Amino acid sequence: MTDRRMVTPAAMSAADARHRRRLILGTLALIGATACSSRASQQPWTPGAIIDAATGQLYGAARQGRWVAPAGIDPQALQGREFIHYDREGVRGATTRLRSQPTAETCSNPTYRPVAASPGPAPGTYLAADWDAAPRAATRLGLDNATYRAVVSDWLATRDLTDPAPQLAQALRVDLDGDGRDEVILAAERQRGSITSTRAGDYSVLLLRLWEQDRVVTRPLLADLYPHDCTAECAPRRYRVFSTLDLNGDGHLEVIVTIQDYEALSQAIYSLDDLGQVRLSWNCGP
Numbered sequence: 001m002t003d004r005r006m007v008t009p010a011a012m013s014a015a016d017a018r019h020r021r022r023l024i025l026g027t028l029a030l031i032g033a034t035a036c037s038s039r040a041s042q043q044p045w046t047p048g049a050i051i052d053a054a055t056g057q058l059y060g061a062a063r064q065g066r067w068v069a070p071a072g073i074d075p076q077a078l079q080g081r082e083f084i085h086y087d088r089e090g091v092r093g094a095t096t097r098l099r100s101q102p103t104a105e106t107c108s109n110p111t112y113r114p115v116a117a118s119p120g121p122a123p124g125t126y127l128a129a130d131w132d133a134a135p136r137a138a139t140r141l142g143l144d145n146a147t148y149r150a151v152v153s154d155w156l157a158t159r160d161l162t163d164p165a166p167q168l169a170q171a172l173r174v175d176l177d178g179d180g181r182d183e184v185i186l187a188a189e190r191q192r193g194s195i196t197s198t199r200a201g202d203y204s205v206l207l208l209r210l211w212e213q214d215r216v217v218t219r220p221l222l223a224d225l226y227p228h229d230c231t232a233e234c235a236p237r238r239y240r241v242f243s244t245l246d247l248n249g250d251g252h253l254e255v256i257v258t259i260q261d262y263e264a265l266s267q268a269i270y271s272l273d274d275l276g277q278v279r280l281s282w283n284c285g286p
C-alpha cells in the first residue's frame with residue numbers, strides 16, 4: 001500500500017506516482033503507434049522536429065496540427081537538416097545541422113547531435129521551425145513573493161495538505177496563450193525524506209495561475225502529494241519548467257517540464273489546451 005497520491009488535471013483521484021514515468025512513456029508509445037499508421041516516410045518532410053540540445057534526445061515533431069512521436073518520423077528526413085537553437089530563456093541562437101547518433105541504452109528516444117564538432121551546445125532546444133518559437137519571453141519572479149507563496153499554500157490546503165510557508169523553487173510570469181494577460185507558473189516542493197521515502201505532508205507541485213473567463217484560477221500541471229509517511233516505496237520527484245516555446249507554430253507557448261528523481265531525468269511537453277496530456281517526451285535513466 002502506498003500513501004502517495006498524484007494529482008493531475010486528468011487524474012485527480014489517487015494514482016501511484018511511481019508509475020508516472022511509465023505513463024509518460026506509455027503515452028509516447030501510444031502516440032507513436034498512431035503516428036506509425038500514417039508513416040512519415042510516406043509524406044514529404046515538413047518542419048517541426050524538436051530535439052533537446054543537451055542530450056540530443058528527439059522529442060518528436062509538430063506537424064500540421066498534430067504531435068508526432070519519434071516512431072512516426074523518418075530518421076533519414078532529419079539527417080543533415082538545419083535546426084535552430086533556442087536557449088532556455090528563448091533566445092534564438094545559431095542554425096546547426098544535426099545527424100543521427102547512437103542512443104545511450106538508458107535513453108528512450110533517438111539521438112541527434114550537431115554534424116560539426118563544436119563545444120557542447122548550451123542547454124536548450126533545437127527546432128526545425130519556420131516560425132518564431134519564442135514570441136514572448138518568461139520573466140523570473142522573486143522566490144520570496146508572498147502572493148505566490150500564498151497561492152501554493154492555498155492550493156495545497158484544497159488538497160488537505162498544510163504548509164503555511166511553502167518555499168518556491170520557480171516562479172515564472174509569461175503570456176502563454178498570447179491574449180495579452182500573463183499566466184504564472186509556480187514550482188514548489190517539500191521533501192523531508194530520503195531518495196525513496198517521504199514524510200506525511202511532503203509534496204512536489206508545478207502549478208499554473210491561469211485566466212478562465214475574467215478570473216484567475218490555480219490549476220495543477222503536475223502534483224505529487226504525500227498525505228502519509230511513505231518508507232522506501234516513494235521516490236519523490238522534482239518538477240521544473242525547462243523552457244516555454246511555441247513548438248507547433250500556433251502562437252501559444254508550450255511548457256517543457258523537467259522531471260527529476262533519483263534514478264531518471266525526463267522532459268515532457270505540455271500545452272495549455274489540455275493540461276493533463278503529455279504531448280511528447282523523452283527519458284534518460286542513470
Ligand SMILES: [Ca+2]
Binds near residue numbers: 180
Ligand atoms: Ca495569457
Ligand SMILES: [Ca+2]
Binds near residue numbers: 250252254
Ligand atoms: Ca504552440
